[in-house]
Amino acid sequence: MFYGIGNLNPDSGRSIKGSIIYILVIVSISFLTIPASITNNIKVTVASPLAPVQKIITQTSDFFRNGFKKLASATSNAQKNEEMEKEVFLLKNKIVKQQDDINVYRQKLEIVSKFKKHNYSDEKPIIADIIGYDVSNFRKSIIIDVGTKQGASLDDIVVFGNALVGRISAIGRSSGRVVLITDPASNVPSRFLQSRTQGMVQGTADGTCIMKYVPRQTEINEFDRIVSSGIGGAFPKSLYVGDVIEVKQKNAKLFKDIKIKPRVAISKIEHVLVIKKQSVESIFESEASYQ
Numbered sequence: 001m002f003y004g005i006g007n008l009n010p011d012s013g014r015s016i017k018g019s020i021i022y023i024l025v026i027v028s029i030s031f032l033t034i035p036a037s038i039t040n041n042i043k044v045t046v047a048s049p050l051a052p053v054q055k056i057i058t059q060t061s062d063f064f065r066n067g068f069k070k071l072a073s074a075t076s077n078a079q080k081n082e083e084m085e086k087e088v089f090l091l092k093n094k095i096v097k098q099q100d101d102i103n104v105y106r107q108k109l110e111i112v113s114k115f116k117k118h119n120y121s122d123e124k125p126i127i128a129d130i131i132g133y134d135v136s137n138f139r140k141s142i143i144i145d146v147g148t149k150q151g152a153s154l155d156d157i158v159v160f161g162n163a164l165v166g167r168i169s170a171i172g173r174s175s176g177r178v179v180l181i182t183d184p185a186s187n188v189p190s191r192f193l194q195s196r197t198q199g200m201v202q203g204t205a206d207g208t209c210i211m212k213y214v215p216r217q218t219e220i221n222e223f224d225r226i227v228s229s230g231i232g233g234a235f236p237k238s239l240y241v242g243d244v245i246e247v248k249q250k251n252a253k254l255f256k257d258i259k260i261k262p263r264v265a266i267s268k269i270e271h272v273l274v275i276k277k278q279s280v281e282s283i284f285e286s287e288a289s290y291q
Contacts, residue, residue, distance in 0.1 A: 003258040022045070050267040106273050111161045115273055125273035126150055126190050128158075131175070133266075140183040140203060142266060146274055147174045156273040157235060163189065164228055164239040165272050178272070181241065182207050182262055189243050201226060201241055201260060211241055211258040218256065220247045226260055236275070 023106050048183040114123055128150075132143030148151045148171055158165040158178045166186065171176040181188055190201045190211065199214040211226060224244040230237025246259035 091190050125275050128272050128274055140180040142178050144176050147172045147176050149173050152274050156277050160239055160264045160269055160272050164241050164266050189229045190226050191229040193227050198229055209260040214256045216256055
């Protein structure tokens with residue numbers, strides 16, 4: 001007669017478990033008594049079939065580990081490079097700004113030095129920056145950052161070194177408009193540096209000047225220099241006005257047609273000097289008393 005598992009005696013189940021545990025203990029002790037050479041052979045025998053799999057797993061693990069390290073290193077290097085590029089960019093901008101500041105100070109020093117070299121007045125000129133241009137074809141003027149606040153006034157003379165630029169025609173608190181000698185409404189009493197022949201320099205619409213009222217019999221050569229004569233007192237004498245670039249003579253005219261290139265190319269300068277009107281008048285008064 002057969003009996004189901006459920007009919008087994010619980011005591012018999014416990015005895016089976018105990019027997020299994022006893023057998024495992026005996027086997028373990030027996031392994032401890034086996035010589036090392038035999039156990040090594042057993043390990044090699046068991047491990048050999050698994051060696052290729054272990055190698056692949058190890059290599060794959062190393063590959064991903066190294067890949068993550070390289071990725072982290074590359075990310076870190078990229079961040080460092082980006083930071084360095086930003087620093088270099090800012091440094092270059094700073095260098096350019098400092099170079100521009102140095103050039104500005106050097107140019108201002110040069111125009112003041114040139115003015116002082118050719119003028120003996122103790123009056124200090126006012127240094128002004130050009131901040132605007134009149135782009136009209138009919139008027140030629142500039143805007144400077146000097147006004148009544150800085151001590152400038154209407155009709156003050158504007159120069160670049162020892163060369164005449166124009167005069168202040170309108171003045172505000174912190175800015176002024178300068179009519180250039182190239183303006184068609186500008187008239188500067190002038191003379192030739194060598195012959196001392198006098199005339200009137202007037203502006204034109206094309207940015208050059210003409211010298212009027214020079215008698216036809218006067219000998220004029222190209223590249224002759226023109227300076228202000230000081231007649232009338234509106235402009236001081238001996239300021240460099242420009243150079244003769246063309247001379248024409250028409251039979252029916254009493255005066256020569258003389259074209260002049262202004263000494264100052266206004267588009268190439270950034271700063272000018274303002275000479276106070278009273279200092280100009282004082283120069284004429286001292287010359288008159290001396291005579």
